[in-house]
Amino acid sequence: MDQQATDFIVATRSALSQASALAVQYSFSIVGAMLLLLVGWALSVLVRRWAHNGLLQVRGIDETLARFFANFIRYAVLLLVFIAVLGQFGVQTASIIAALGAAGLAIGLALQGTLQNIAAGIMLLVLRPFRVGEYIETGNISGTIQEVGLFATELRTPDGLYRLAPNSTLWNVPITNFSRESTRRFALTIGIGYEDDIDIAQNLMRELAERDPRVLADPPVSTFVSELADSAVVLTMWYWTSAADFWPTSRDMIKAAKLAFDENGISIPFPQVTYNSSAPLITSPPEKAKREKA
Incomplete structure (x- = not known):
């Protein structure tokens, strides 16, 4: 009994000693991890603000694009801080990075269409083929831009x-922007009768x-005969x-x-067909045979 009691006391003291050693060791790790988290969080906020303000100074960078890149940098800093915190507890960070890479690949494959819209949105915000207002x-879409987002455009x-x-539908097709240039040319096309005076009609239009x-006034107004149609001279x-x-x-x-x-007697004819009544009637051989038989 005395030997068993002695062994129990020795084991208890050993366990308490190991527990206290582990508590001291992990207490420093916990305190260090908490300090690292606080410093990393504050650093991510500062880096995000610095990146956002810096990107806004770059010409051609949209507010949405600046906010996206600033948030991306912040989350990247937080990810590095999280990996460093795990390293405080002896976790192998190399395996964590490999797992995160595999998870990111799986998520990317699952969200391929969404990521394609994000990539197209970034390119639209960088190259700016159109702006709000x-x-x-395009081939299937037309309208006034209300908002350009990372996933879709309103x-x-x-x-x-x-x-x-979706941004991918706007990025992969030719886009005609009717508002980008400050001036536009209009082509007014009118057909007049062959008996009307072309010079008078052109002067009236000019x-x-x-x-x-x-x-x-610059470029100057220009008029010309663009076509001799079946029923009209096209100006x-x-x-x-x-x-x-x-x-x-x-x-x-x-x-x-x-x-x-109308005031100057210039006619605008409608399409018409003229038949010559004196011309002989030409019929196909079957019809001619039927007439001769009758």
């Missing part, structure tokens, strides 16, 4: 509808454009306006041209 048109159609387009204050006039005046000017110019032509 500009009117664009548009408003001309008839007032809301449209959400005078209408030159009298309109919204039409730019075309080119003039330039600001992008904001393009649509109202074009509508007003079409109406004014019609009124001016």
Whole structure:
């Protein structure tokens, strides 16, 4: 009994000694990990703010893109801090990094379409083929840009509808931006009768454009015969306006041209076909045979 009691006391003292040693050891690790977390958290906030403000100073960097890269840098710093904290407790960080890499690969494969939209959104924000307030048109999408996000772009159609387009659908197709350039050219095309005076019609069209204050003097207005159609001589006039005046000017110019032509006796013919009644009637052999038989 005395020997067993002695062995129990010795084992208890050994266990308590080891527990106290482990408590002292891990207490320092815990305190160090907490300090590392606090310092890492504060450092990530400072780095995010510095990166955000720095990116905004770069020309062409959008607010959304600056916020995305700033948050990405912050989370990268927090990830490094987390790995360093695990290293305080003796965890093999190499295996953790390998596991995170494998998990990231699996997540990337699962979210391939989403990541494609993110990549397209970043490219759209960097290259800026369109901005908020500009009117664009692609093969299937048209509208005024309301917001450019990392996943999708919000548009408003001309008839007032809301449209959400994934960024990948805008990045992989040609885009026509109707608002990017400050000036635009309008081509007014009108057909007149073959019996009408071409010079008078061209002068009327030119005078209408030159009298309109919204039409730019440079480049100058130009008129020419663009086609000799079946029923009309097609006249075309080119003039330039600001992008904001393009649509109202074009509508007003079409109406004014019609009124001016009516006042000056210039006709705008409709398609017609002329038949010569004196020409012999040509029939196919079967029809001719039937007539002779009758």
